[in-house]
Amino acid sequence: MSAYRKETTPPPYCIDERMKIPTESPVLHVASRGIAPVIMLIGLYVFFHGHYSPGGGFQGGVLLAAGVLLLRMTLGVTQSQKLMPTTLTLKLSAVGALIFAGTGLVALLCGGNFLDYHFLPVWFEPVYLRYYGILFIEVGVTITVMTTLIAIYDDLLGC
């Protein structure tokens, strides 16, 4: 038994190459290609509907990442690079955090407190400025959460 295990299980530092190639099953291919856009659409809905129902940046970002990761698992790494390239994930994650912090900094430079959307230099009524300020920083949260989850999966996969 021990000899059998020694042959078949790879050492822990070795990446299983089967995780990177597409699956052979056509059922999984068709199903995942149909389901992944729906998951991402629900993610966008949860994100944009965060003002009116439970939801928001974090939840929507996780759903968007789930749609990409489903294609990563079934179509393989190389084919799903078009949707979200591995080299772009951590850069976009930093961009999302910068959108959030930069909004606060712009409000600070325009005379308000940090993250006081009241003072953003856009011509809206102050109340709606806060409405759209919340939406704008949720964009940053969504980008950060989505790309960080994809980056962690790609790191574990070793691609």
Add this chain to the structure above:
Amino acid sequence: MKALQYLSLAAFLAILFAVMVDLPPRGDLQAPAQKVVNEAGTPVAGTYYIQNAYKDAKTPNMVTVILADYRGFDTMGETIVVFTGGLACFFLLRRRP
């Protein structure tokens, strides 16, 4: 040993139920969380949020207003924590082919 585990679980459940009896009913106006002014005589923050969240940001979901507007600095910290986690995973796990 197994009997001890079940016994301790049962004891914990009994403690939980005993505590639950003393909780105020849902929506009780006399509960400390619902008061406008708390015991020390200072105003409660939650009352202000409930009364002014829609007026301030025209957003019906007051949780979103608290999370992203009143407590926006906290949410920025959460975002940066997520980004830092991704960065740490990059440095620990990424292998160059």
